[in-house]
Amino acid sequence: MKNKADGLFFRPDQKWLELSYSAAVAMISKSLQHPENAITDTIALSVLILAELATSEEYALEMILSRDSPFNTPFQSLQWIDVYSSLPPNPIHVEGLIEIIKLRGGLESIKLPCLAAIISL
Numbered sequence: 001m002k003n004k005a006d007g008l009f010f011r012p013d014q015k016w017l018e019l020s021y022s023a024a025v026a027m028i029s030k031s032l033q034h035p036e037n038a039i040t041d042t043i044a045l046s047v048l049i050l051a052e053l054a055t056s057e058e059y060a061l062e063m064i065l066s067r068d069s070p071f072n073t074p075f076q077s078l079q080w081i082d083v084y085s086s087l088p089p090n091p092i093h094v095e096g097l098i099e100i101i102k103l104r105g106g107l108e109s110i111k112l113p114c115l116a117a118i119i120s121l
Helices: 011-032 041-053 057-066 078-084 091-104 115-120
Strands: none
Touching (some): 041 091, 041 115
């Protein structure tokens, strides 16, 4: 069956997710080849997003099925907050983000509202 779900996503959706991730990594890598682009807030935000979302689907599925949410609220799975708040960040992307912040001159040099605060968490 063409639209059979394997894990969390249907096969066509999984393919698009993988292609989107690969395209994002390729575009960021291309931008990083130019020193003036490597230290922009946009690149820092992009790498932060990759660091937080580049977790294996199997791990996310395990988190959903385990039902061990750190939250005790009426809307525990609202927007998958229980899953995303429990997933570890991708260490490769975190290292890249740290290097970008160092090149940038530290968190205090970030101009995009709230980005420095989010990164500091």
